[in-house]
Amino acid sequence: MTALLEVENLTKTFSMRSGMFGDTITLDALVDINLKVEKGETLAIVGESGCGKTTLGRCIARALDPTSGSVSYTPEPGKTIELSSLSKRELKPWRQDIRMIFQDPMSSLNPYMRVFDLVAEPLRIHKLARGAELEQRVVSALDKVGIPRDALQRFPHAFSGGQRQRIGIARALVLDPKLVIADEAVSALDVSIQAQILNLLEDLKTDFGLTYLFISHDLGVVNYIADRVAVMYLGHVVETAPTEALFERPRHPYTEVLLEALPIADPTRRAQRHEAVKGEIPFLGNRPKGCPFHTRCRFAEDKCRAEKPELRPINGGPTYAACHFAETIELKGAYDDAPATGTYA
Amino acid sequence: MATTDTQNLTKPVAQPKTSKPTLSGRESQFAMTWRRFKQHQLALVSLWIVVAFYLVALLAEFFAPFDPGDYNPRYTYAPPQGIEFVFVEEDGSWTWGPYVNGYGTEIDPEAMRRIFTIDEEVRHPLGFFVESEPYMLLGIIPMSHKLFGTIEPRAPLYVIGADRLGRDQLSRLIHGTRISLSIGLVGVVLSLIFGVIIGGFSGYYGGWFDSAVQRTIEFIRSLPTIPLWLGLAAALPQNWSALQNYFAITVILSLLGWTELARVVRGRFLALRTEDFVTAAQLDGASDYRVIVRHMVPSFMSHIIAATTLAIPGMILAETALSFLGLGLQAPIVSWGTLLQEAQNIRTLASAPWLLAPGVVVVVAILAMNFLGDGLRDAADPYGK
Numbered sequence: 001m002t003a004l005l006e007v008e009n010l011t012k013t014f015s016m017r018s019g020m021f022g023d024t025i026t027l028d029a030l031v032d033i034n035l036k037v038e039k040g041e042t043l044a045i046v047g048e049s050g051c052g053k054t055t056l057g058r059c060i061a062r063a064l065d066p067t068s069g070s071v072s073y074t075p076e077p078g079k080t081i082e083l084s085s086l087s088k089r090e091l092k093p094w095r096q097d098i099r100m101i102f103q104d105p106m107s108s109l110n111p112y113m114r115v116f117d118l119v120a121e122p123l124r125i126h127k128l129a130r131g132a133e134l135e136q137r138v139v140s141a142l143d144k145v146g147i148p149r150d151a152l153q154r155f156p157h158a159f160s161g162g163q164r165q166r167i168g169i170a171r172a173l174v175l176d177p178k179l180v181i182a183d184e185a186v187s188a189l190d191v192s193i194q195a196q197i198l199n200l201l202e203d204l205k206t207d208f209g210l211t212y213l214f215i216s217h218d219l220g221v222v223n224y225i226a227d228r229v230a231v232m233y234l235g236h237v238v239e240t241a242p243t244e245a246l247f248e249r250p251r252h253p254y255t256e257v258l259l260e261a262l263p264i265a266d267p268t269r270r271a272q273r274h275e276a277v278k279g280e281i282p283f284l285g286n287r288p289k290g291c292p293f294h295t296r297c298r299f300a301e302d303k304c305r306a307e308k309p310e311l312r313p314i315n316g317g318p319t320y321a322a323c324h325f326a327e328t329i330e331l332k333g334a335y336d337d338a339p340a341t342g343t344y345a
Numbered sequence: 346m347a348t349t350d351t352q353n354l355t356k357p358v359a360q361p362k363t364s365k366p367t368l369s370g371r372e373s374q375f376a377m378t379w380r381r382f383k384q385h386q387l388a389l390v391s392l393w394i395v396v397a398f399y400l401v402a403l404l405a406e407f408f409a410p411f412d413p414g415d416y417n418p419r420y421t422y423a424p425p426q427g428i429e430f431v432f433v434e435e436d437g438s439w440t441w442g443p444y445v446n447g448y449g450t451e452i453d454p455e456a457m458r459r460i461f462t463i464d465e466e467v468r469h470p471l472g473f474f475v476e477s478e479p480y481m482l483l484g485i486i487p488m489s490h491k492l493f494g495t496i497e498p499r500a501p502l503y504v505i506g507a508d509r510l511g512r513d514q515l516s517r518l519i520h521g522t523r524i525s526l527s528i529g530l531v532g533v534v535l536s537l538i539f540g541v542i543i544g545g546f547s548g549y550y551g552g553w554f555d556s557a558v559q560r561t562i563e564f565i566r567s568l569p570t571i572p573l574w575l576g577l578a579a580a581l582p583q584n585w586s587a588l589q590n591y592f593a594i595t596v597i598l599s600l601l602g603w604t605e606l607a608r609v610v611r612g613r614f615l616a617l618r619t620e621d622f623v624t625a626a627q628l629d630g631a632s633d634y635r636v637i638v639r640h641m642v643p644s645f646m647s648h649i650i651a652a653t654t655l656a657i658p659g660m661i662l663a664e665t666a667l668s669f670l671g672l673g674l675q676a677p678i679v680s681w682g683t684l685l686q687e688a689q690n691i692r693t694l695a696s697a698p699w700l701l702a703p704g705v706v707v708v709v710a711i712l713a714m715n716f717l718g719d720g721l722r723d724a725a726d727p728y729g730k
Contacts, residue, residue: 063624095630108621112643121639122629171625 002074003036004211005060005179010034010069010084012052012059027284029055031235033069034311037179042205042212044226044243046219046258050281052235053215057181059084060213061100062091073098075178096126099172103184105164109156115142115167116152122175141174142167144207145200162193166200173204181213186221198225219262219334223247231255234281234292237311241319247334251314251321253297256331291324299329381724388720394713402523406480409516410494410502413679417501417511422697423448423461425506425514432468443471448501469500506699508687517679518703524680526710528595529660535599536660537653540606547607548614549637555611562604570601571670574663578672587678594673598663602656609652613645647725654718658711665707681707 012030017023029052037043045053058064060071062083071083075097083094102108109118119138123129129137139149145166156164165185172180182201186194198221204210216222222229223243230240231254239252250256279296282288288295294304303324311322323329383389401408426445433439447467453460475494482488495502506514547558577597581590617623618641626640661681667673668682669689676683681703687693688700 058624061628063628092630095628100625100628102621102625104621108625110622110626110640110644113640121626121631125629125631125635168625171629 002077002080004039004074005035005037005213006070006072006074007033007035007056007060008070008072010056010059010071011067012055012064013067028287029235029284030059030066033235033237035230035237035240037211037213039178039211040205040209041227042214042225044214044216044222044229045232046216046222046229047232048217048258048281050284051232053217053232054183055235056232057100057183057213057215061098061181062086062095063100073179092126096122096175097178099175099177099180101165101168101172101180101182101185104188105161105168106188108168109164109171111156114153114155115147115159118156118167119170119174122171126175128175137174141170144173144204145170160193161189162196165189165193165197169197169200169204173208176208177210179211179213181215183215184217185214187216187218194221201225219247219258223334231258234287235284236292236322238293238323239319239321240311241321245317245319249319249333250331251319251326252293252323253299253329253331254293255321257296259334260332262334291322299325301325378721378724382720385720385723387716388724391713391716391720394709395717398522398526398710398713401519402526404482405520405523406482407488408492409513409519410477410491410504411513411516412478412480413512413517413520414677415512415516417507420448420461420501420503420507420511421509423501423503423507423511424697425699426463426501426503428471428504444468445471445495445500445502445504469495469497469502471502472496505702506697508697508700509693514684514699514702517684518681518706521679521681521684521703522706524591524674524678525661525664525682525707528591528598528664528680529657532595532599532602532660532664533653533656535596536602536606536656537649539599539603541610541649543603544607544610545614545637548611549618549633549641551615551618558607558611562607565601565604570663571666573601574667575672578667587675591674591678594664594667598660598667602660605656606649606652609648610645613648614641617641617644647722650725651718651722654714654721658714661707661711 010030010033011028014027014029016025016027033056035043045056047053055064059066060083066084069084072080073083073094074080081094083091083098086094113121116135116138119141120134123134123137138152142149142151147163147166147170151159151163156167159167165188169185185201186197189197201212202225205212212225214222214226226243228240229243229246230237231246231252232238233254239246239250239255241251246255247259250259282292282295288305289308290306291297291300291304291309294300297304301324307324309322309324311320312326313319314321314326382392426448428443428445430443431439431441432444445468447464447469449462449464449467450459451462452458471493472495473493474490475496476489476498477491477494479487479489503513504515505518508514508517543558547555574597578594581593585593623636623640626636631640664673664680665682665685668680669685671686674680674683684700684703685707688697688704693700
């Protein structure tokens, strides 16, 4: 089976110039990203701030143009479209299939448009419906996300954060997309609202056969919603694995660090943690040679400082990791020493 | 009191009549702006003042009792006549109806100068729609009546006085209003076009074009305005007609005026370009044009409206200043600036203070436009207070 979306060797470089005559600095936000998103799955992308997960989402949605590499989209078997090389005009029909949900529902809805126009806008742009049919599709999209019909003529500021995020989701859904890129879709919301939105996303996924690319820094949320997880560090994918496997037995030291950062409610177990990871995330314009994580890794050896590890299958399994010692090092999973029922959702 | 309050609370809130119940039908942007604007008393009054000003400017020939060039050496520096409405006859009966008194002259024995006295004996009744020399209203409609005037032809009528050639100050002021207000409007429209297009490109696309435009604007703005105007006005060919001069001055003023608007527009574009809702519109597949017009412009419409209405008085003041200095419009064109030129020396001011009337009009017009601009800005922004 071919994947719905396949990202190959995707690289995004930003150049920055200090002042008019200053030196140009290049920042590699994404380096040789390889990912597959299967139809119907939820792939989570996790990593700390600045690791490039949002840039990746935006490159796939073509809000940013990738520097090199390819993003191929296969809506049906045998029909593959190379998204990264399409012009703006050629891309337009595919924008219906790939939709994005934004992090901040305060800024992702135009404050000068009413709810009706906000949700109708994608339909109008693609000339898919007008008049009564337009109204009907807008109302049904809002209905799916639980926004009442009497809200149509209000401005976004009349809604709470959770409601606005629902409107944002309705905007994405109104075009019947196949792939939804949710960029930190719940991070700006209260915990109770997060759960509502996550459940809504789950329901919509089963009802409409959606595929999610779920970008998040919150492992609890990821554990709850994702089928598979890709861990990013400094513009690299360092590990991809099915969610369960990743939480149980991480294969990359950075994944372990992330898992250890999960809050533990039990103070006796908290004491058994490793020391918090040392150092800052390196500056993108001055990335370390070799393994990108070696400056902070507790297992780092000379080989790590000299040679960059490739993302490779570990023990032939579904887990991929970019670590020279993935098979041998002892890493602690999220459930180690935890009570049998412990989850982080 | 408390009981009535609670009763009010339980009542259903009255829906405003303007909001329609249909799904996609709704109070239009214009209706909403107007509803909010009406709540702003000062702005509403200013709106009527500005409308009145432009009406007078448009129909100057009809409103002005005389042609601005009509002179009469018998009445140089004639003081304002008061318009009287009631005359008490010698037998005690009252005669109604507006009239002006005639002038008498005597010689001031100290200054050896002719001074005017109001002659209570002579009355020139006034009437509406009196006959006059035929003229063309708006340049196309032949007319032979003025809004008001003396019923007997050739009687003196100087409601706010006469200037050094015995020309009617009121008529000149009305005709000057036309020139001054239109120079403000045309100048601002030109600046708006330059400003929005250049500023918009600069802010939306950024890059080298933005840098080039910004440096140009900085350069233009760093030039001191008065010497620049001086230079440009002096560069105008001597043999140009008054009308050509007028257009040249408008263009000169707007060549400097666009920089301000371009900055405002660029700033808004830069701020909005990175907003998520703009990215969202781009990801919807909207064209650049649609993103700009439908998603970005509405959120800085209020800024543009304010900047534009606030720029008109700037233009008018600039023209007035320029003409006052003798660099802008030249006689025989009548503008507020050229009228104020008459009031430049202290002798004239002391003996004929009514020549300062254009100054009062300038102040009223500028204030009204500023208040109008403020009101419009507040009304056009649904997120205002």
